[in-house]
Amino acid sequence: MFIFLNACRKIDENGPHGKLFVTSGLGGMSGAQPKAGNIAGVISVTAEINPKASYKRHEQGWVDEIISDLDKLCERVKNAKKSKEVVSIAYDGNIVDVWEKFNKENIYIDLGSDQTSLHNPWAGGYYPVGLTFDESNKLMTSDPNLFKIKVKESLIRHTNAIEKHTKKGTYFFDYGNAFLLEASRAGADIMKSDKVTFKYPSYVQDIMGPMCFDYGFGPFRWVCTSGKASDLKMTDDIACSVLKDLLKDAPVEIQQQMKDNIQWIKGAQENNLVVGSQARILYADSEGRIAIAKAFNKAIKKGEISAPIVLGRDHHDVSGTDSPYRETSNIYDGSSFTADMAIQNVIGDSFRGATWVSIHNGGGVGWGEVINGGFGLTIDGSPESEDKLSNMLFWDVNNGIARRNWARNKEAIFAIKREMKRNSKLEVTIPFSADDEMIDNLIN
Ligand SMILES: NC(=O)c1ccc[n+]([C@@H]2O[C@H](COP(=O)([O-])OP(=O)(O)OC[C@H]3O[C@@H](n4cnc5c(N)ncnc54)[C@H](O)[C@@H]3O)[C@@H](O)[C@H]2O)c1
Numbered sequence: 001m002f003i004f005l006n007a008c009r010k011i012d013e014n015g016p017h018g019k020l021f022v023t024s025g026l027g028g029m030s031g032a033q034p035k036a037g038n039i040a041g042v043i044s045v046t047a048e049i050n051p052k053a054s055y056k057r058h059e060q061g062w063v064d065e066i067i068s069d070l071d072k073l074c075e076r077v078k079n080a081k082k083s084k085e086v087v088s089i090a091y092d093g094n095i096v097d098v099w100e101k102f103n104k105e106n107i108y109i110d111l112g113s114d115q116t117s118l119h120n121p122w123a124g125g126y127y128p129v130g131l132t133f134d135e136s137n138k139l140m141t142s143d144p145n146l147f148k149i150k151v152k153e154s155l156i157r158h159t160n161a162i163e164k165h166t167k168k169g170t171y172f173f174d175y176g177n178a179f180l181l182e183a184s185r186a187g188a189d190i191m192k193s194d195k196v197t198f199k200y201p202s203y204v205q206d207i208m209g210p211m212c213f214d215y216g217f218g219p220f221r222w223v224c225t226s227g228k229a230s231d232l233k234m235t236d237d238i239a240c241s242v243l244k245d246l247l248k249d250a251p252v253e254i255q256q257q258m259k260d261n262i263q264w265i266k267g268a269q270e271n272n273l274v275v276g277s278q279a280r281i282l283y284a285d286s287e288g289r290i291a292i293a294k295a296f297n298k299a300i301k302k303g304e305i306s307a308p309i310v311l312g313r314d315h316h317d318v319s320g321t322d323s324p325y326r327e328t329s330n331i332y333d334g335s336s337f338t339a340d341m342a343i344q345n346v347i348g349d350s351f352r353g354a355t356w357v358s359i360h361n362g363g364g365v366g367w368g369e370v371i372n373g374g375f376g377l378t379i380d381g382s383p384e385s386e387d388k389l390s391n392m393l394f395w396d397v398n399n400g401i402a403r404r405n406w407a408r409n410k411e412a413i414f415a416i417k418r419e420m421k422r423n424s425k426l427e428v429t430i431p432f433s434a435d436d437e438m439i440d441n442l443i444n
Contacts, residue, residue, distance in 0.1 A: 006207045006260075007111050007173060016041045018084035019110040020077065022102065023175070024048065024095035026057040030115035030177075032273075034063040034088030039267050042111070043080045044088045045073065047095035049127040049136075054090045061272060068092040070101045077107055096129035096154055099161035109165050112172040113203070114158075118182045119366035121151055126182070128154035152186035159188035166200070174202040176316065176326045178365050202329045209330030214404050214411035216285035216397045216419075217257050218317035222296065223279040225378075226307035232278040233269060234305050238295045239282055240265045246288055253414060257283065281314065286397035286419065293379065293389040300381035308380040310355075311389065315363050315372035319345045319400025323370035331407040341403050342373035348395040349375045353388025394423075402428045 019042045023033055026048035034057070037044030046063065048054040057063045064087050067073045073091055080087050091098055095114065102109060117125030127136045128150035140147040166172050174180045180198040183190045190199055204213070212218060224231040240262060247258045261283050268280060284292060299305045313320065321327040321342055328336040346357040354375040363372040377392055379385035398419055404412035408431050420426050 006211050007171065007203070017086070018081060019043065020045070020081060020108065021111040021113075022047075022095075022098060022109045023113045023115055024098075025115035025117070025177075026050075026053045026063065026090055027115075027117065031057045031062050033115060034090065035271060035273065037088050038064070038086055039264070039271060041086050043077065043085065045077060045091055045098060046088065047091040047093060047098045049094050049133050051092055051133070054092050058090060060275060062088075063090045064088045066090045066092055070097060073098070074101065074105045074107060077102075081107075094127065094129045096158045096161060099158065099165065103161060103164045108168065109170045112162060112165060112170050113175040114179045115175045115177050116179075118178040119362075119364055119369075121178075121182050122148055126151055126154070129157055130154070155183045155186040156188045159183045159190050163189070163199075172200045173206060174198070174200060176203060176364060178325060178369070181325055181365075181369075202326060204326055204328075205330045210409070210411055212257060212283060213318045213327070213400070214330070214409045215254050215257065215415045216318055216401050217254070217261075217283045217288075218285075218320075218397070219281050219314040220284045220289045220292070221279060221281040221312050221314065222293075223277050223310045223312070224305070224307065225310060226305075227278055228306060229274070229278055231305050231307065231309075232274065232280060234299060235280060235296060235309070236265055236268055238299060239280075239292045242291045242295050243284070243288060246291060251418070253411070254285065257285075258288070261288075285415070286394055286401075287422070289393045289397065290390055293393060294386060297379045297381055297385050297389065300379065302381075308378050311377045311379060311393070312375060313396070315374050317400070318397050319403070320374060320396075321363070321370060321372045323365050323372075325365050325369055327370075330409065331404065333407040335403075335407060339371040341400055342371045345396060345399050346373040346375065348399055349373075349392050352392040352395050353377060354392055398426065398428075406431055408433055 021037055021042045021044045024047040026046055034044050034046050054066050058066050067076060067089055076089060119125060122144065124140060127133060131139065131150065162172055180190060180200060180202065191197065192199055222235060224235065243258055243262050247255065250258055265282055293311055296305060296309050300308060315321050316327060319341055322339040324336040342359065346359050350357045355378045356376045358374045360372050361367060361370065363370060375396065377389060379389055401412050401416045401419065405416040405428065413430060416428050420428060
């Protein structure tokens with residue numbers, strides 16, 4: 001939702017209502033897109049090639065409607081646009097067909113993205129246009145080379161169709177699924193004339209990096225080990241009231257992020273987002289994560305929450321992941337290609353109280369392209385839990401802000417200076433920004 005709201009703001013500061021968002025994938029993570037679209041207030045069309053995935057998401061209430069016919073889809077979208085309806089529609093078919101058909105029918109797309117599993121293009125992550133789901137599944141095992149060719153051809157068609165829309169004004173962004181990377185490897189016309197930069201931004205470069213990660217906002221999460229919905233409800237209420245309190249004194253630079261998160265957590269219960277574990281994800285900075293976790297710990301102690309809580313976060317966060325195509329793609333000092341931050345994170349987290357840590361390769365953007373660090377921290381209401389969560393969450397976020405600050409990201413410089421004011425024991429060097437023109441002159 002965070003990505004949506006901010007992407008919508010990029011195209012129109014009057015807000016998202018009546019805007020059309022086109023994307024693909026109703027799988028594990030991508031299945032959240034239509035729900036996020038509804039919460040953000042847009043019309044969303046999400047293409048999904050696997051009918052089982054679409055119907056499952058529909059049954060679960062994550063998407064409002066399913067349409068299998070392209071003409072009916074166009075008619076439905078045109079009507080929704082006229083009435084500025086907030087609706088999520090699943091298209092039961094290939095995403096390439098949607099981009100091409102909407103171009104032909106002159107349906108203006110405000111926002112576009114893609115969440116097929118392109119980090120795994122040859123083994124079912126991306127289904128090429130022109131083949132049904134079953135035909136693709138057969139071909140990828142009976143003739144993997146031909147399947148590969150079909151995927152590449154489809155990516156070229158996909159890119160060409162997107163470009164027709166972006167020329168009309170559509171804001172297209174990479175959602176962290178390696179779309180730009182794989183399209184470029186397939187030979188699609190997706191690079192700028194410098195042949196190094198993609199034509200479209202990764203959402204981290206344009207949205208998440210400067211608006212969230214550099215300020216320390218990232219996907220903090222928790223699981224109620226009781227498995228009780230009542231405990232989750234209590235944690236939602238606690239998190240909401242902690243954020244509202246913090247908002248009162250928050251600097252103007254991060255007030256919007258906090259307001260968005262308050263909106264999100266308020267809507268979380270009514271949107272019925274839980275599938276499986278009683279767990280929640282909420283964007284917060286170091287101050288917010290620590291304050292929320294401390295309040296949970298107190299509530300466990302008082303018995304208001306009936307059992308321990310496991311704190312964690314997505315690897316897709318401020319400090320947890322080194323990936324030049326995603327999490328560190330807005331680090332432009334050359335260090336985005338190193339893998340030091342995630343390693344330092346798990347080492348620091350392990351000493352500072354994490355119950356477990358993990359370091360792994362490949363998550364999200366593919367093997368060899370990324371290093372991810374993660375943690376779990378169980379809190380049980382004890383004073384030890386309070387010590388651990390304060391120490392560990394502080395490191396887990398500020399380690400990454402320090403690094404982003406060294407890369408001269410101005411939002412991270414602001415955030416780390418603020419953190420040093422709040423905590424006199426923290427000392428982080430601040431970069432000196434040289435005059436680029438002077439350096440160029442010295443080199444030449
Ligand atoms: N931005 C983020 O925060 C973020 C988070 C998690 C995952 N991701 C990335 O997003 C991608 C999707 O993740 P997931 O967990 O949903 O994967 P998934 O494999 O469960 O879902 C992808 C879906 O796309 C469908 N699909 C594939 N090709 C298609 C096509 N041409 N047309 C229509 N539908 C098609 C598949 O049938 C599948 O259901 C992955 O690459 C993942 O790494 C991004």
